[in-house]
Amino acid sequence: MTDHPTAQRAPATASPPPTTVGADPVFTTLAVAASCVGFVLIGALQALYGPAIPALREEFGLSPSTAGLGLSAHFVGGVAGVLLFDRRYGRTGNRRILATSYLLMATGAAGFALAPNWPLALTAAFLAGLGFGGIDYGLNQLFAVGFGHRSTAMLNILNAHFGIGAILGPALIASVGAEHYPAIFIAFALVNLPLLLCLRGVRDHPPHLTTPTEKATPADGALRSVLTVFVTLYALHVAIEAGVGGWEPTHLETVGYGAGTAATATSVYWLMMTVGRFLVAPIALRFSAQAIITVSCAGMTVCLLLAAVPGLAPYAYAGVGLFIAPIFPTGLPWLTRAAPRARRAGALVIAASMLGGVAAGPALGKVIEWSDVRAVPLLLAAVSATCLAATVWLTRATRTT
Structure with a gap:
């Protein structure tokens, strides 16, 4: 999710950016496309909670602040997912971590749709957020090291798809009505599953980085x-x-x-x-x-x-x-x-x-x-x-x- 700010020049003693060692690509073309779809999904998931609030309040009899806890539980899970992936990055295979994240997000979305009460819905939102955080940080990290000098451009492309998903989420709620939000969340969960098949195209361990010593x-x-x-x-x-x-x-x-x-x-x-x-x-x-x-x-x-x-x-x-x-x-x-x-x-x-x-x-x-x-x-x-x-x-x- 980075750009190229160049107006501020680095001092002459600044170190060049890290470089990757190893010629094997981190992503195949299919895996790149699947990653972009994954970012469409996490963008849509984040944007679905807000338009569903009126229906949630009516179904569970919630106050405004309590209804807002759905998105909060999602973000709590997201924080945990980011920190967990960061801790396991380079230790556990990338395919396993990404697969777990997709499954958690799908399970959480389906659970949110089918939850019979609000506490269970919040638990499901947390699980969905856990997968959300793993995908968000994990794919950003892998794209940052996986494309050499093209990494910044690829990160921009990847994160543009997050915005596409965030546009589609409320539009879907508007088209079917907030009262039908469970169907949207279940459909969202099902779309996650085919992405698991594309993880074969992700390199299981990231390339090593060589970072010159910082002088200042x-x-x-x-x-x-x-x-x-x-x-x-x-x-x-x-x-x-x-x-x-x-x-x-x-x-x-x-x-x-x-x-x-x-x-x-x-x-x-x-x-x-x-x-x-x-x-x-x-x-x-x-x-x-x-x-x-x-x-x-x-x-x-x-x-x-x-x-x-x-x-x-x-x-x-x-x-x-x-x-x-x-x-x-x-x-x-x-x-x-x-x-x-x-x-x-x-x-x-x-x-x-x-x-x-x-x-x-x-x-x-x-x-x-x-x-x-x-x-x-x-x-x-x-x-x-x-x-x-x-x-x-x-x-x-x-x-x-």
Whole structure:
């Protein structure tokens, strides 16, 4: 999920990027295609929970904050999946880990559809999230080392498919009705299974990396501070992403839009995230990661403020999707340059980003209970302003590193 920010030049003493040893490809062509389908599925799964909230509340008699726990349980499982895959990466065969992740995601999705009560549904969402996290981090890691100089381009292609899935999820709910969400989740579970046959095309053990010795790295204290603020930025911006995706339909219905229109607007939000990731690639050739993320956070904040105006809300949410899109992929290479000695920094920020999704559902639900659903965009705007402040701090802190 990375781009090529080139405006900020590395110092002359900086080390070149790691290189792979060994000529055997990590993926066959079929396995690459199957991986892209896998990312369509994890994008769709994340986006299915929000449009299903009205039906979940009616079926199980839930409050807004309790209904939001479905997406939170998914993200808790996602964090566990990221950390588990990172721990086993290079020790357990890639095929076994990916196969387990696909099976967990399929089992969890089917269990969520068929659960007779809310506690079992939350357990199933956790299992689905566990598989989600394993696939998300695992395929990103393998694509990062598996294509040599083409890895960045392949990562962009892979993660664009996540956006495609996030667009399709709400659109499917809108087409069949939220009350039929179990059928969508069961169909989703079944589509996972053929991907297991394509894992034969994945190299079972990753290529070895050779990383030149770093000649200049930040001091330990500065490194911890930089990592802490990066973790904060990732957790908060994904909280906004999940908050909009999960509660935009409810907010739009509250301010007067129909259920179909609200679900369609949510699909447009995810569409703009996909478009934004394509658009940022040529922009990143001329502007630094810091500049792109600063503009993204500022634009996101303005759009969230505009979303509080009922007549502008659907269009403002689309703007949020456009501006939030570059933050995740553009921040990863910036993190790599800023913290070259932090081997697990990528896993750390990906896990943190999922923790932001864990908190978004119940936090926004509590705000709705205390005030009104109309307050959601204003709360998210405050969180976005915090992301902007974190970006400004990181820009200053990493200027010399």
